Amino acid sequence: MNPALKEEILARRTFAIISHPDAGKTTLTEKLLLFGGAIREAGTVKGRKNSKHAMSDWMEIEKQRGISVTSSVLEFQYNGFHVNILDTPGHEDFSEDTYRTLTAADSAAMLIDAAKGVEAQTKKLFKVCRLRNIPIFTFINKLDRQGRDPFELMEELENLLGIRSYPMGWPIGMGQSFKAVYDRHQQKLELYNPDNPKAIDTIQLSGPDDPKLDEAIGDEQLVRQFREELELLDVAGDEYDKERIDKGELTPVFFGSAISSFGVQTFLDHFLKLSPAPASRESSIGTIDPLSREHFSGFIFKVQANMNAKHRDRVAFLRITSGTFKRGMNVKHVRTNKPLKLSQPTQFLAQNRSIVDEAYAGDIIGLFDPGTFRIGDTLVDGESFEFNEMPHFSPEHFASITVKEALKHKSYEKGLQQLTEEGAIQLFKTYNKYVEQQIVGVVGVLQFEVLEHRLHAEYNVDIQMERLPFSFARWISGGEEEMKRFKEKQRNLVTDREGRIVALFENEFQMRTAQDKYPGLHFYENSFYQ
Numbered sequence: 001m002n003p004a005l006k007e008e009i010l011a012r013r014t015f016a017i018i019s020h021p022d023a024g025k026t027t028l029t030e031k032l033l034l035f036g037g038a039i040r041e042a043g044t045v046k047g048r049k050n051s052k053h054a055m056s057d058w059m060e061i062e063k064q065r066g067i068s069v070t071s072s073v074l075e076f077q078y079n080g081f082h083v084n085i086l087d088t089p090g091h092e093d094f095s096e097d098t099y100r101t102l103t104a105a106d107s108a109a110m111l112i113d114a115a116k117g118v119e120a121q122t123k124k125l126f127k128v129c130r131l132r133n134i135p136i137f138t139f140i141n142k143l144d145r146q147g148r149d150p151f152e153l154m155e156e157l158e159n160l161l162g163i164r165s166y167p168m169g170w171p172i173g174m175g176q177s178f179k180a181v182y183d184r185h186q187q188k189l190e191l192y193n194p195d196n197p198k199a200i201d202t203i204q205l206s207g208p209d210d211p212k213l214d215e216a217i218g219d220e221q222l223v224r225q226f227r228e229e230l231e232l233l234d235v236a237g238d239e240y241d242k243e244r245i246d247k248g249e250l251t252p253v254f255f256g257s258a259i260s261s262f263g264v265q266t267f268l269d270h271f272l273k274l275s276p277a278p279a280s281r282e283s284s285i286g287t288i289d290p291l292s293r294e295h296f297s298g299f300i301f302k303v304q305a306n307m308n309a310k311h312r313d314r315v316a317f318l319r320i321t322s323g324t325f326k327r328g329m330n331v332k333h334v335r336t337n338k339p340l341k342l343s344q345p346t347q348f349l350a351q352n353r354s355i356v357d358e359a360y361a362g363d364i365i366g367l368f369d370p371g372t373f374r375i376g377d378t379l380v381d382g383e384s385f386e387f388n389e390m391p392h393f394s395p396e397h398f399a400s401i402t403v404k405e406a407l408k409h410k411s412y413e414k415g416l417q418q419l420t421e422e423g424a425i426q427l428f429k430t431y432n433k434y435v436e437q438q439i440v441g442v443v444g445v446l447q448f449e450v451l452e453h454r455l456h457a458e459y460n461v462d463i464q465m466e467r468l469p470f471s472f473a474r475w476i477s478g479g480e481e482e483m484k485r486f487k488e489k490q491r492n493l494v495t496d497r498e499g500r501i502v503a504l505f506e507n508e509f510q511m512r513t514a515q516d517k518y519p520g521l522h523f524y525e526n527s528f529y530q
């Protein structure tokens, strides 16, 4: 393999930050960008978080920026690494895109609020990471405030997410009494100074028993407690095991305070060293390994429509899976078997678009899309193949939908198809009902408004939507007999676009009742049946 290409690929780290709203993702991202020199001051990464925006404001932002606020890939150079952070929108604009974005990441940084522990959205995003068993690195944030006991938080990781943890650092005190974090690997003490948190004092110790520790902390009880806790970790905790980290079975845990930049650099340094370079992916011709295939290949994981009526173009996000991308290169669009010239690629840093001339396996580029691309499309140079299908994820909001004017039925169907292919919505049909009904499912409720708006603006079609009381969708599979019984007896069944049976439930209780009733069937949260 060309050594220059290999070097480029090995330097790449492409990851997503997964968290629940308000855990501090924007703050952490900003600090990471500051370290990378990609931005000069705090307050540059905004948009999503302050957006208590109503829909109209949101569209206004879309207009001003020219491209959606929900789409960004942040990249910067740091210590010889080329870092790509995939943004995963978390507030109102949480959508299936957020899940799909994770399919383009090689690892994830999981951010947890020390006071709140593992929250709902983190849990959902974690499950998607689990589908590919990518390594997960945990940052426990807001140690400058009183939070929960670190042991309790580790237990929660295990109980709620099923992942064991290995603390890379351990805090001394918390909230008012927060003093330091001890780096278990480098045996370094990072002292927290509440008056000037950015001035981090680091002391090299010979180990946790080093008397320099007592001196630096100056609080006998805290030091005693710290030593006891560390001993407990050494005796009863999991061992450091890189193989288990690589498989996503063990998460290295870091502690800090993003707002004070405390612990962030330590996290970044360890994370970049331990996280994987661009990974191999399965395809129709077997594994595509970026370190053995020199030809360009990539897949589309997200299609972002421009909400500005004057600029109807879309941007398709492509994850490069092997080789080098060069502006203007010719590739094959495998689904349509047509050649394609990649002439208008964009990369995203904060909210500014810039043109990319060259990019490598691991990088994300945005391609100008006049309507060519669908989620999951493969682009290749050289031998043709396709990557495996992209999964659909359980929507959480549902509505039945009809066109207001029957005469516009054709445009309506066309619009729905386009929006489904872009992945903005999932379309289901009622199963075994006398009158077949179309049901739309979305992960984030904002997508309903997007649907209505776009059908009106782009297809001149007005729709009638009636919200349905369901909150869960499960893809069902199992033995023939039991499936038959299920299909006959179970209420609220629909089929997805591939004709797979999906059951809708209003609440967990309903879902559990069905699971108990049909113990031989599997209820999957995604169309991958995993």
Ligand code: GDP
Pocket: 019, 020, 021, 022, 023, 024, 025, 026, 027, 028, 049, 090, 141, 142, 143, 144, 145, 256, 257, 258, 259, 260
């Ligand atoms: P996001 O919703 O996950 O992007 O969270 P933000 O970065 O917007 O942070 C949510 C709130 O938590 C903001 O008010 C931040 O200032 C605050 N915050 C973030 N990190 C810390 C931290 O380390 N300590 C404290 N005390 N507050 C923090």
